[in-house]
Amino acid sequence: MPAFDHFALIAPMYARVSYSKVAVMRAVAELPVHGRLLDVGGGTGRVATAIRDLVDDVVIADVSVGMLREAPLSTLQPVCGGSEALPFADESFERVIMVDALHHVIDHAHTAREMFRVLKTGGVLVIEEPDIRTFGVKLIALAEKLLLMRSHFLAPDEIAELFADREKTIRVEDSTAWVIIRK
Numbered sequence: 001m002p003a004f005d006h007f008a009l010i011a012p013m014y015a016r017v018s019y020s021k022v023a024v025m026r027a028v029a030e031l032p033v034h035g036r037l038l039d040v041g042g043g044t045g046r047v048a049t050a051i052r053d054l055v056d057d058v059v060i061a062d063v064s065v066g067m068l069r070e071a072p073l074s075t076l077q078p079v080c081g082g083s084e085a086l087p088f089a090d091e092s093f094e095r096v097i098m099v100d101a102l103h104h105v106i107d108h109a110h111t112a113r114e115m116f117r118v119l120k121t122g123g124v125l126v127i128e129e130p131d132i133r134t135f136g137v138k139l140i141a142l143a144e145k146l147l148l149m150r151s152h153f154l155a156p157d158e159i160a161e162l163f164a165d166r167e168k169t170i171r172v173e174d175s176t177a178w179v180i181i182r183k
């Protein structure tokens with residue numbers, strides 16, 4: 001749990017914001033699929049809810065109890081925990097996704113290693129992030145700094161470098177990037 005949980009404050013509002021990039025996520029994560037999907041930093045389940053029907057089971061892992069409390073517990077399984085040490089066995093999920101959360105984690109490298117570890121061989125890991133090379137996202141980064149949110153944005157190729165020897169592709173549309181890694 002972070003020293004101060006900014007997300008617990010905005011969680012009720014966040015739960016009402018719908019996820020607009022479902023079509024791209026569906027394509028890059030190769031959904032639908034039979035099996036389990038893990039949404040790391042999944043918050044209120046905003047994204048997980050939008051893709052819930054495309055996979056058998058969905059688990060959301062997040063450090064913020066306040067965010068998880070807003071998630072629909074009848075359809076999603078919430079797990080409280082940090083991305084740097086995911087409480088799952090190796091090769092547990094057919095799909096692992098992380099949306100708009102990588103810049104919030106404490107340790108990018110550990111997070112990348114953990115998400116890859118819990119992904120099954122043959123599975124797909126997708127990291128969706130605001131593209132820090134764009135002006136609008138630079139403004140968001142500045143605002144988050146002023147709010148002392150400890151954000152640290154990586155450019156798409158820097159995210160890809162976290163998976164140095166792995167098979168990966170990058171897709172960019174408008175001010176959003178998807179880094180897609182195969183295991």
Ligand SMILES: C[S@@+](CC[C@H](N)C(=O)[O-])C[C@H]1O[C@@H](n2cnc3c(N)ncnc32)[C@H](O)[C@@H]1O
Pocket residue numbers: 007040041042043044045046047061062063064067081082083084098099100101104105106
């Ligand atoms: C901007 S929100 C995005 C939530 C969700 N992915 C979405 O798009 O609606 C970022 C989320 O990352 C979570 N988070 C931050 N650091 C984390 C960490 N180290 N491990 C897991 N979750 C983390 C926050 O609690 C928050 O719920």
